[in-house]
Amino acid sequence: MEHGPIFVGGADRSGKTLMRLSLSAHPDIAMTRRTYMWTYFYGRYGDLSQRENFNRCLAAMLQHAPMQVLQPHPDRIRREFGQGEPTYARLFALFHGHYAQRLGKPRWGEQVGAIEGYADQILAAYPNARLIHMIRDPRERFSKIRSSARADKSPVGSAAARWRHSVRLARANLRRYPDCYLVVRYESLIADREATLREVCDFLGEEFVPGMVTLENAMRFSDDPRLDRAAADAPESIGAPGEASLGSVSRRELAFMQGYAGQEMLAYGYTMGSLRLSLKDRLVLALVDWPTNMARAAVWHALETLHASFPAQITRKQLIAKTR
Helix, strand or coil: CCCCEEEECCCCCCHHHHHHHHHHCCCCCEEEEEEHHHHHHHCCCCCCCCHHHHHHHHHHHHCHHHHHCCCCCHHHHHHHHHCCCCHHHHHHHHHHHHHHHHCCCEEEEEECCCCHHHHHHHHHHHHCEEEEEEEEHHHHHHHHHHHHHCHHHCCCHHHHHHHHHHHHHHHHHHHCCCCEEEEEEEHHHCCCCCHHHHHHHHHCCCCCCCCCHHCCCCCCCCCCHHHHHHHHHHHCCCCCCHHHCCCCCHHHHHHHHHHHHHHHHHHHHCCCCCCCCCCHHHHHHHHHHHHHHHHHHHHHHHHHHHHHCCCCCCCHHHHHHHHH
């Protein structure tokens, strides 16, 4: 059976970069990152069998900055697209396939945050595709978000909503596509990288290569190359809830995350931390924090719905920014 494309998704700060680097170290896999073809272009220009629609779509894709890493060849894309089925998925595959060919690799893949929301469309278009969904303890993830942004710009309500939404999609997609969908915990990848990557290779139908652990020959490209290097060389220690590893995350914020997403956390083996809150903190949590955080979660869901309908107008980066 011919191997299909690989997509690495999940919420932000969940270990997608490390997984992408590990896969790109495989001699047969070419991985890219964040072209957002499905998010920005899928179905947005009408029937691509109409030349005017195809030309508008191709022109927009060629002007899309993240696409430049693929070094697309417009004339070749036009010529080959006219030789087959005029679908968006096939157009996207030409961009990725040409890039993989230049690297001398037979299989292509991409790291895209929240791609799990397009699982139905992707697997309908590429029946042999494989989706890897990265998840991480939401408390550790939120601490990582906080460490990279001003604390007052990272509310726990929207962060918890993003995590729970992603994990619920993981469970639903895994039920629908058990042979095409794999959920990988970031903690497992860090604790035993080789064993986890062997499992990933079995899922992909690829032979495990030791260089996937050492990241030898991994393709590195990033808005800031140091981010790739940091993800590869300095994996974080995984601390228990409430320990110093959680940095500036307060006990009330931990309590909210555990109350809001506790069912999903338990389903993926994340235990509930024992939190001793003072009477004052319990009152503030119930009367102030909880309604405020729930409101922010609701706003995030509303904006996510708008983003799904108007991705070009409301990008995912803007969506996150609007809920901070």
